[in-house]
Amino acid sequence: MSQQLTVDHLHLAADYMQDYLKGLKSRRVAPTPEQVKQLDVFDIPLPDSSSDPKEVLNLLHEYGSPATVASAGGRYFGYVIGSALPAALAAYCLAGAWDQCAGLHVLSPTGEKLEQVAGNWLKQSLGLPMEAGTGFVTGATMANFTGLAAARHALLKQLNWNVEANGLYGAPEIKVVVGDEVHVSVLKALSLLGFGSERITRIPVDAQGRMKPQQIEIGAGPTIVCLQAGNVDSGAIDPMHEIIPKIQRDDVWVHIDGAFGLWAAATPTLSHLVQGAVLADSWAVDLHKWLNVPYDSGVVICRDPQHLRASMSVNAAYLPPPGSQGPYQYTPGMSRRARGVDAYAALYSLGRSGLAELIEKSCRHARHFAKALQEAGYQILNEVVLNQVLVDFGDHTDQIMESLQKDGTCWVAGTTWQGKNAMRISVSSWATTDDDVERSLAAMISTASDLG
Ligand SMILES: Cc1ncc(COP(=O)(O)O)c(C=O)c1O
Structure with a gap:
């Protein structure tokens, strides 16, 4: 096998990247059906022998680049999609060379450090408690899942039920309350966690999709309330400052799905929209949407890091001793890319x-x-x-x-x-x-x- 990576390969990749990025200004956003059809060139039998990396780069750029959707450019307005900021993209490329597994300190001191600092900058930018724990995950769906897993842990622990060990069979019931305009990713997270996406109470919303505070009634018993910052259609934000003080209780956990809307907190002119968000117990936010870092990247933030850790942590003889720190103790995944690198680069290059x-x-x-x-x-x-x-x-x-x-x-x-x-x-x-x-x-x- 001759798989030497030379500076020529890196230059070629950089040239193709530059060519692609420059072309975004003038190209059509969606590829043509002919360009999509040409993707058939990739559909070949697995080669018998090795080849120069240049060959595959040429193929990728010649046929892959034209059939991409130009969501990295300025005229893509579908779904809620960011583009990679220059510093974030460049850092991502460098981190590709590092090829770090960022789950463990011993595997990536740099990955761990940058996640810690980016996590702190994120909390500062979003006006969230600095003592909160953070977990870098693939996006808001996993951030919702992880925040809700921490909620499940904390509420059942109060009732002396160890959900990680005993599951939900025979467990005290936790009620779940959502707005009628809840994002499907929260429903998915609830179903993955055994709460069931249908066994929930839905609170009516106003014409913009905001939960109506006067319609929220929380009965007795452990309850998770999911609020939303940024309705995926209207962008509307639940009135957190009215809702949270009204429902706060030791056995009520408030989770905010703030995939994109929580970023309002980072601006002096819009932060009033998320007033009161700081009072929640956990938050989910995407980085690949409005922070404009490459896919896939999101963060769960949990007021009490112990709940996040207790719901996510695993131990094994080959891993660092129980009780030691490490990013993998706070996320569902163990091995993963160093998402903190491009998050750090994006925040550093933008500044407040x-x-x-x-x-x-x-x-x-x-x-x-x-x-x-x-x-x-x-x-x-x-x-x-x-x-x-x-x-x-x-x-x-x-x-x-x-x-x-x-x-x-x-x-x-x-x-x-x-x-x-x-x-x-x-x-x-x-x-x-x-x-x-x-x-x-x-x-x-x-x-x-x-x-x-
Ligand atoms: C409000 C909201 N929550 C969650 C998600 C899911 O995010 P992701 O696709 O990053 O998992 C989205 C995606 O658009 C969203 O708008």
Whole structure:
């Protein structure tokens, strides 16, 4: 086998990266069907013999790059998707060379240190308690899962039930309360944890999808209440400052799914939206959304690190002795990439002001989309409080979205909001410029008027 990695390979990879990133400005966002069809070139029998890494890089760039979706650029507004910030991407590449398994101190002192510091910066930026524990996971789904596992542990421990050892068979019942607009990832986490996604109490929400505080009644007994910062459609945030003080009790655990909305806390102009979030017991936040680090990256934060550790920790003779510290003690996974590296690089390169500007700029763009589309005669279905805009194009909404996706100037997807088909614009990328917004608006308005 001749698998020497030379500086030529690294230069080639860097050249291809640069070529790709430069092309994002001018290329269509979705690949063409022909470009997607060409992916068939990858579908070959496993080669019998080794080859130079250059060969595979050439193949990847020639056929893989064109068939990607340009979500790393500034005109992708589907789902809630960030792009990798320059410092985060470059750090991620360097960390690729390090190839660290960041679960254990003895495997990666650097990985552990950067997770600790990035975790502290994160708590500072989000206004959360500095003594809270953090776990770097794959995204908000796993962060919700992990936070809720800590909740399950803590509430049952109070009742002298060891859920890690004895499971839920015969355990005291924990009630689970969510808003009617709960994100599916919370339901998934609840089902994985044995609570069942249907055995929950749903609290009615207002027209924006915010839980109605006056409708929350918590009966006696251990209860988990899941609140939401950032509705995946409307961007709305539950009124935490009204809800949490009303329900706080020793046997009530409040978890906040703040996948993207919790980032409002990092700006002076929007932090009022998440006022009261600090009072919760655990929080889930994505880094690959609004912090704009490469996939896959999210963080669970838990007020009492002991609950996180007790629900996640494992011991074995080949591992460091029980009681020792190590990132893997706070996450479901053991071996994993050093997610703290690109999180550190993103936060370092932005600084407090850059982070606030990134969040505020996305929200400014979202408000501009809403205003311009409204002025063009289309209805906006949500209060644009954050980075999400829901547009009603009437009977032609689906056709308009499909046509926009084909056109390629930008990419948007749909949803159903309170019974209405809507186009959903999510502005989450650092790379989106005023020009990107204007070009996308022009495409939206001309497509809608052609089809409307
Ligand atoms: C509110 C909310 N929670 C959780 C998630 C799941 O996040 P991830 O896909 O990073 O697991 C999302 C994703 O859009 C979300 O918007």
